[in-house]
Amino acid sequence: MSQYLNSGDLQIDKKLFALIEDEIAPGTGVSSAHFWAELSSIFNDLAPENKMLLAKREELQRLIDDWHKERAGQPHDAQAYTEFLTDIGYLLPEPAPFQVTTQNVDTEIAQQAGAQLVVPVKNARFALNAANARWGSLYDALYGTDAISEQGGAERAGAYNPVRGQKVIDYAKNFLNETFPLSTQGHELVTQYSVDADGLVVTFKNEEQGRLADATQYIGYKGKAESPSAILLKNNGLHVEIQIDAHHQIGEADPAGVKDLLVEAAITTIMDCEDSIAAVDAEDKVEVYRNWLGLMNGTLSAGFVKNGQKLTRDMAADRLYQTVAGEEVRLQGRSLMFIRNVGHLMTNPAILNANGDEIPEGILDAMVTVLAAMHDLKKLSKFQNSRTGSIYIVKPKMHGPEEVAFAVRLFARVEEALGLADNTIKIGIMDEERRTSLNLSACIKAASERVVFINTGFLDRTGDEIHTSMFAGAFIPKTKMKTTTWIGAYEDNNVDAGLAAGLSGKAQIGKGMWAMPDEMAAMLEQKIAHPKSGATTAWVPSPNGATLHATHYHQVNVFELQNSISQRERAKRSDILTIPLLEDSNSLTAEEIQGELDNNAQGILGYVVRWVNQGVGCSKVPDINNVGLMEDRATLRISSQHMCNWLVHGLTNEAQVLETMKRMAAVVDEQNAGDPEYTPMAPNFDSSIAFQAALDLVFKGVEQPSGYTEPLLHQARLNLKASLAK
Numbered sequence: 254m255s256q257y258l259n260s261g262d263l264q265i266d267k268k269l270f271a272l273i274e275d276e277i278a279p280g281t282g283v284s285s286a287h288f289w290a291e292l293s294s295i296f297n298d299l300a301p302e303n304k305m306l307l308a309k310r311e312e313l314q315r316l317i318d319d320w321h322k323e324r325a326g327q328p329h330d331a332q333a334y335t336e337f338l339t340d341i342g343y344l345l346p347e348p349a350p351f352q353v354t355t356q357n358v359d360t361e362i363a364q365q366a367g368a369q370l371v372v373p374v375k376n377a378r379f380a381l382n383a384a385n386a387r388w389g390s391l392y393d394a395l396y397g398t399d400a401i402s403e404q405g406g407a408e409r410a411g412a413y414n415p416v417r418g419q420k421v422i423d424y425a426k427n428f429l430n431e432t433f434p435l436s437t438q439g440h441e442l443v444t445q446y447s448v449d450a451d452g453l454v455v456t457f458k459n460e461e462q463g464r465l466a467d468a469t470q471y472i473g474y475k476g477k478a479e480s481p482s483a484i485l486l487k488n489n490g491l492h493v494e495i496q497i498d499a500h501h502q503i504g505e506a507d508p509a510g511v512k513d514l515l516v517e518a519a520i521t522t523i524m525d526c527e528d529s530i531a532a533v534d535a536e537d538k539v540e541v542y543r544n545w546l547g548l549m550n551g552t553l554s555a556g557f558v559k560n561g562q563k564l565t566r567d568m569a570a571d572r573l574y575q576t577v578a579g580e581e582v583r584l585q586g587r588s589l590m591f592i593r594n595v596g597h598l599m600t601n602p603a604i605l606n607a608n609g610d611e612i613p614e615g616i617l618d619a620m621v622t623v624l625a626a627m628h629d630l631k632k633l634s635k636f637q638n639s640r641t642g643s644i645y646i647v648k649p650k651m652h653g654p655e656e657v658a659f660a661v662r663l664f665a666r667v668e669e670a671l672g673l674a675d676n677t678i679k680i681g682i683m684d685e686e687r688r689t690s691l692n693l694s695a696c697i698k699a700a701s702e703r704v705v706f707i708n709t710g711f712l713d714r715t716g717d718e719i720h721t722s723m724f725a726g727a728f729i730p731k732t733k734m735k736t737t738t739w740i741g742a743y744e745d746n747n748v749d750a751g752l753a754a755g756l757s758g759k760a761q762i763g764k765g766m767w768a769m770p771d772e773m774a775a776m777l778e779q780k781i782a783h784p785k786s787g788a789t790t791a792w793v794p795s796p797n798g799a800t801l802h803a804t805h806y807h808q809v810n811v812f813e814l815q816n817s818i819s820q821r822e823r824a825k826r827s828d829i830l831t832i833p834l835l836e837d838s839n840s841l842t843a844e845e846i847q848g849e850l851d852n853n854a855q856g857i858l859g860y861v862v863r864w865v866n867q868g869v870g871c872s873k874v875p876d877i878n879n880v881g882l883m884e885d886r887a888t889l890r891i892s893s894q895h896m897c898n899w900l901v902h903g904l905t906n907e908a909q910v911l912e913t914m915k916r917m918a919a920v921v922d923e924q925n926a927g928d929p930e931y932t933p934m935a936p937n938f939d940s941s942i943a944f945q946a947a948l949d950l951v952f953k954g955v956e957q958p959s960g961y962t963e964p965l966l967h968q969a970r971l972n973l974k975a976s977l978a979k
C-alpha cells in the first residue's frame with residue numbers, strides 16, 4: 254500500500270518521490286521540486302483530454318456494436334459499412350502526400366536494418382542481457398537451439414557434442430561463404446586469416462592465397478596483423494567478427510583456429526514498461542524506472558546464480574578494432590535502446606491528484622523515463638545510448654491520429670518542462686489498433702517531426718480486430734488468423750504508408766514478434782519474410798532469436814528492396830476492412846470447438862496465474878500441442894476476446910467455458926509443479942484470485958475497453974498484493 258507525500262496538489266508515493274529526489278533528478282539539472290510542479294501542470298492540462306480520447310474510443314465502439322447488432326443475420330454490406338465508418342469519423346480522409354522530417358536519428362534506426370529485441374525492463378538480468386545482445390555468438394545460438402537438428406548423433410543435451418559442433422561449424426562457414434565470399438575458394442578451406450595494407454588475406458589448405466571477393470567488406474582486426482585474434486567484416490550495414498584462437502576448445506579443431514562468429518544482432522532493443530511486465534503500483538513502477546535509469550547512466554548491474562555459479566552482469570563496453578593504418582575502429586557494444594511507455598488507457602495509484610484520483614500512467618511514464626534518459630543525453634554515463642541526442646519512446650495502443658497528436662503534445666510538454674530542445678523525444682508508433690492501421694498515413698503525419706518507427710504489432714492488432722467486430726459474427730479459429738485478407742493488407746499497408754511518407758533512411762518500418770521462443774529452426778525458415786517485405790526491423794523474443802534473425806538481413810538488402818516496393822500499388826483499405834468471420838458458424842465440429850477453447854484457456858490461465866500471483870508479465874506457456882508460446886498481455890487479449898466472441902455467438906456457453914477453464918487450470922498447475930513459488934488454482938477455484946481473473950477476462954470481455962486485459966489484471970494483482978499484506 255502506498256504512503257503518500259504532498260507536493261503541490263499531488264499526492265506522491267514516498268518511494269517514487271525518493272527515487273526522483275535521490276536517484277533520477279541528480280545530475281540532470283532538473284530539481285525534484287521543479288519536476289513535480291511541472292508534472293502537476295501537465296496532468297492538469299492534459300488529463301482531461303486523455304479522458305476525452307478514451308471516451309471517444311468507447312463511443313465509436315458502441316456505435317459499431319449497434320451497427321452490427323442491428324444487422325444480425327444479414328449478409329455483410331461492405332459499402333454500407335465503409336460509409337458508416339466514415340460518417341462516424343472512424344475512417345478519416347487520406348492526407349495529401351507528405352514526407353516526415355525527423356532529425357538527429359541514430360544510424361541503428363535510420364541506416365541499419367536488423368533485429369529488434371524486446372525485453373521486460375522490470376527484470377534487470379534480462380534487460381542487461383538485452384542491452385548486450387547487440388553482439389551474439391552465432392555458434393552458441395546454433396548449438397543451443399533447434400536451429401541445428403539433432404539428427405545423426407547431434408544431440409544438444411549433456412557435455413559438448415563434437416558431432417553437433419561440426420554441424421554448427423559447417424553452418425557458420427556456409428554463412429561466411431554466402432555473406433563474405435572469398436575470391437577463389439571457400440572459408441572452410443582457409444588455414445590462416447591475416448591482414449595487410451590491402452585488407453584481408455587468406456591462405457588456403459593448398460597454400461594458395463586469396464582475398465575477399467568484395468574487398469570493401471573488410472573493416473578491421475584485433476591482435477597482430479599476421480595472426481589476428483579477430484577480423485571485422487561488414488555486409489548490408491551489419492558487422493560480423495571472425496574470432497580466432499587456436500588454443501580454444503573449438504578453435505583448436507578448426508584449420509584456421511576460428512572459435513566463433515560474433516554477429517551484430519539486436520541493433521535496437523525495446524525496454525518494455527508495457528505489455529511484458531506487471532507494474533500495478535508505485536512499488537512496481539519504482540523498480541521499472543530504476544532499471545531504466547541504470548541503463549541510461551550505465552550503472553545497472555544484476556547478480557544471480559546460474560548453474561550453481563554466482564554471476565554478475567553489467568553493461569558491455571564498446572568494441573575496439575584497428576585498421577592496418579593503426580586507426581581505431583570503435584563500435585557500439587550495446588543495442589540502441591528505446592523505452593516503451595504505457596499507452597493512454599491506464600492510471601496508476603503511484604500518484605493521486607487533489608481529488609484523490611489516480612493520474613494517467615502514460616503521462617507519468619513520459620516524464621520519468623525522459624528524466625532518466627537525460628543521464629544519457631548529458632553524458633553522465635560511461636556509455637552512450639544515443640549519439641545524436643535523442644530519446645526514443647515507443648508509444649503503444651494508440652487509436653488513430655488524434656491520439657498520436659496527443660502523444661506528440663505530451664512529449665512537447667515534457668521537453669518544455671525538462672528544458673530539452675524541441676523534438677528531442679522521438680516516437681515509435683505501434684500500428685496495433687484497427688483505427689490506426691486504417692488511418693496510418695494520418696497517424697504518421699501527426700508525428701512527422703518525431704516519428705522513428707512504425708511497427709505492426711499484429712498481436713494487439715488481432716485482439717482489436719476481434720473486439721471491434723465482436724457483434725459482427727463468430728470469428729475463425731485463432732490459428733487461422735495469420736492467413737486472412739485483412740492481416741496481409743494491414744502488413745503491406747504499413748510498409749506502403751511508411752515508404753510513402755519517406756521513412757526509408759529516416760525511421761524503421763518494423764514487423765512483429767516471433768512468439769515461439771524455442772522454435773528457432775522455424776524462425777530461420779520463416780522470419781526472412783520480414784526483411785523481404787521491406788521491413789528494416791522485426792521483433793524477436795530473446796538474444797538467440799536476435800542472433801539468428803540477424804542472418805536474414807545479410808541475405809536481403811532491405812534498403813535496396815524498399816526502392817522497388819515503393820513503386821507497387823498500395824494495399825487497399827477495403828481489404829484491411831474485411832472481417833475474418835466464419836462463413837458458417839455451424840461449420841466447426843464439437844471437437845474443433847473444444848480444441849480451440851482448450852487451447853485458449855490454457856494460454857490464458859498459464860499466463861494469468863504467473864501475472865497475478867508472481868508479477869511476471871511475460872511467460873512461456875505451452876499450447877495444447879506443447880509448443881512453448883510467448884504470452885504477454887497482447888496474446889492474452891486475443892485468447893480472451895476470442896473465447897468471449899464464441900460465447901457471444903453461441904459456439905459455446907458459460908458452462909462449457911467454466912468446465913474448460915477448470916480442467917485446463919489443473920493442467921497449468923501440473924505444468925508449474927516444479928516451481929516452489931507457484932500457488933495452484935485447482936481445486937479451490939473460488940478462492941484463486943488468478944483463476945477468477947481469467948474467468949472475468951472471458952465473461953466480462955465485451956465490456957473491457959477495446960478488449961484490453963490490463964484493467965482486470967491490475968485489479969487482480971492489487972487484490973493479491975493486498976491479501977498478502979494482511
Ligand SMILES: CC(=O)SCCNC(=O)CCNC(=O)[C@H](O)C(C)(C)COP(=O)(O)OP(=O)(O)OC[C@H]1O[C@@H](n2cnc3c(N)ncnc32)[C@H](O)[C@@H]1OP(=O)(O)O
Pocket residue numbers: 370371372373378379380382383386525528529559710712713766770793794795796871872873882883884885887888
Ligand atoms: C506483443 C508484444 O508486445 S511482444 C513484446 C513483449 N515480449 C517480450 O518482451 C518477450 C520477452 N521475452 C521473454 O520474456 C522470454 O524470452 C520468454 C518468457 C518469452 C521465454 O523465456 P524462457 O525461454 O523461459 O527464457 P528463460 O527464462 O529460460 O531465460 C533464458 C535466457 O534468455 C535470456 N532472455 C530471454 N528472453 C530475453 C530477452 N527478451 N532479452 C534478454 N534476455 C532474454 C535470459 O536472460 C536468460 O539468460 P540468463 O540466464 O543468462 O539471464
Ligand SMILES: O=CC(=O)O
Pocket residue numbers: 528683685709710711712713714765766887
Ligand atoms: O506489441 C506488439 C503486438 O503485437 O501487440
Ligand SMILES: [Mg+2]
Pocket residue numbers: 528649683685710712713887
Ligand atoms: Mg502490442
